[in-house]
Amino acid sequence: MWVFFGASVLVALTPGANNLLGLHHGMTHGVRRGLAGLGGRLAAFTLLIAAVAAGLGQLLAASETALTIIKWAGAAYLLYLGVRLLWSTFRGKSSATELPATPMTAWRVTRKEFGVALTNPKAILIFTAFVPQFIDPGRGSFSGQLALLGAGYLLAEFLAGSVYVFAGAAVKTIKLTRRARRNVDRGTGVVLVGLAGVLATSSA
Numbered sequence: 529m530w531v532f533f534g535a536s537v538l539v540a541l542t543p544g545a546n547n548l549l550g551l552h553h554g555m556t557h558g559v560r561r562g563l564a565g566l567g568g569r570l571a572a573f574t575l576l577i578a579a580v581a582a583g584l585g586q587l588l589a590a591s592e593t594a595l596t597i598i599k600w601a602g603a604a605y606l607l608y609l610g611v612r613l614l615w616s617t618f619r620g621k622s623s624a625t626e627l628p629a630t631p632m633t634a635w636r637v638t639r640k641e642f643g644v645a646l647t648n649p650k651a652i653l654i655f656t657a658f659v660p661q662f663i664d665p666g667r668g669s670f671s672g673q674l675a676l677l678g679a680g681y682l683l684a685e686f687l688a689g690s691v692y693v694f695a696g697a698a699v700k701t702i703k704l705t706r707r708a709r710r711n712v713d714r715g716t717g718v719v720l721v722g723l724a725g726v727l728a729t730s731s732a
Contacts, residue, residue, distance in 0.1 A: 529680065532662040536681045539658065540688035545606055545644045545723050547692045552716045553637050554696025556709070562693035564634035568642030569689060570682050573651065577678035580655045581671045602647035603728035609640065610720030617710045617717070648727075654681075 541547075546569050554562040645651055659681060663673045699712075 529676075532677060533680050533684060535658075536684035537688060539654065540681070540685045541691065544650075545648065545720065546641060547689065548716065548719060548723070549609075549641055549644060550689045550692035551696040552712075553632075553640075554693035555699050555712060556696075557632055557637060558700060559693060559697045561632065561634045561637045562696060563690065565637035565641040566686055566689045566693070568638035568640070569645045570686060571638075572642045572645035573655075573682055573685060574678075575646065576651055576655045577659075577674065577681075580659070581674050581678075598647060598652065599649045599727060599730070602644070602649065603724045605643050605647050606720050606724035606727065609644070610717045610722075610724060612717075613713055613720065614717035617713045 550562055550565060550569075553565050655678070659674065659677050662677055663670060667673060
């Protein structure tokens with residue numbers, strides 16, 4: 529179990545769309561809303577674990593058509609988030625009259641994390657290929673072990689996501705200028721658009 533948990537933390541710490549969002553939310557909205565967003569990610573992963581336990585996960589992983597649909601949905605959502613973030617940095621950007629950005633509600637932050645996690649085909653493969661490798665047929669039922677391992681992965685994902693949120697919040701305490709915050713938003717938007725392109729052209 530400890531080997532699985534250590535491997536899960538390393539997998540969860542890998543930079544990706546959700547961790548990038550966690551970093552950005554920590555920087556722009558603080559720890560409270562950033563951690564609330566992790567609830568959306570964990571809810572999506574819980575649904576995926578339940579799908580694997582019900583046998584749907586393996587069917588999805590084996591279906592090229594299903595994975596392609598999910599892949600394009602995820603790419604479209606990342607593109608939407610990236611373009612929207614970029615567009616917000618070009619709207620009314622005159623330095624003298626620029627107003628601070630309106631804080632995003634915890635619910636909207638949570639929704640974004642949920643949408644990105646649920647439409648990421650790599651997340652499906654984690655629960656259909658990575659997690660089941662640690663199931664021992666001689667130690668009880670598949671569903672029981674999957675539930676235990678799934679809970680361990682969710683904990684690893686929460687810890688890893690929290691690292692990104694707190695890192696972003698630490699940057700927030702530096703009190704960046706409006707121009708610096710705008711540049712951070714633009715950089716995040718560009719990376720999200722780039723991730724959308726990578727996902728769209730990937731073979732997963």
